[in-house]
Amino acid sequence: MGTVDEGWKDASDFADELPFGNFEDGSGTTQAYEADDIVGNCPVCGTHVVEREKGFFCNNMDCNFALWKNNRFFQAIGKEMTREVADDLVNGGTVKLIDCKSQRTGNTFSCYVDLTTDEEGKAHFEIRFPKGGRRRE
Numbered sequence: 001m002g003t004v005d006e007g008w009k010d011a012s013d014f015a016d017e018l019p020f021g022n023f024e025d026g027s028g029t030t031q032a033y034e035a036d037d038i039v040g041n042c043p044v045c046g047t048h049v050v051e052r053e054k055g056f057f058c059n060n061m062d063c064n065f066a067l068w069k070n071n072r073f074f075q076a077i078g079k080e081m082t083r084e085v086a087d088d089l090v091n092g093g094t095v096k097l098i099d100c101k102s103q104r105t106g107n108t109f110s111c112y113v114d115l116t117t118d119e120e121g122k123a124h125f126e127i128r129f130p131k132g133g134r135r136r137e
């Protein structure tokens with residue numbers, strides 16, 4: 001991975017400010033992260049959700065919660081799982097999306113997307129229209 005120490009910031013500088021201290025779990029699979037990478041607390045287990053290259057993942061290795069950036073649900077409505085979207089979903093359970101575009105019909109629309117989690121801790125998404133109307137496609 002090139003120069004290992006390049007850009008590395010030791011978490012000890014701000015560890016006291018963090019509600020969780022699980023920078024490593026002994027298994028070698030948990031990566032250290034910076035405060036800027038923390039999206040919020042996992043809706044399933046309360047551990048930090050951390051931005052990674054491919055998505056936003058719960059830092060608890062026993063937890064399945066993940067919001068993938070390469071997300072078919074959002075792609076199908078012409079949106080991406082950005083940091084802003086992940087932030088709203090993790091911290092508020094819902095995100096408001098305007099100018100969505102159906103990849104199937106080309107129609108544009110606005111909606112809310114609600115985040116739910118199943119018993120395995122996996123994320124699910126559901127489109128909601130605030131006025132209760134259902135849009136046929």
Ligand SMILES: [Zn+2]
Pocket residue numbers: 042043044045046047058059060063064065
């Ligand atoms: Zn979790």
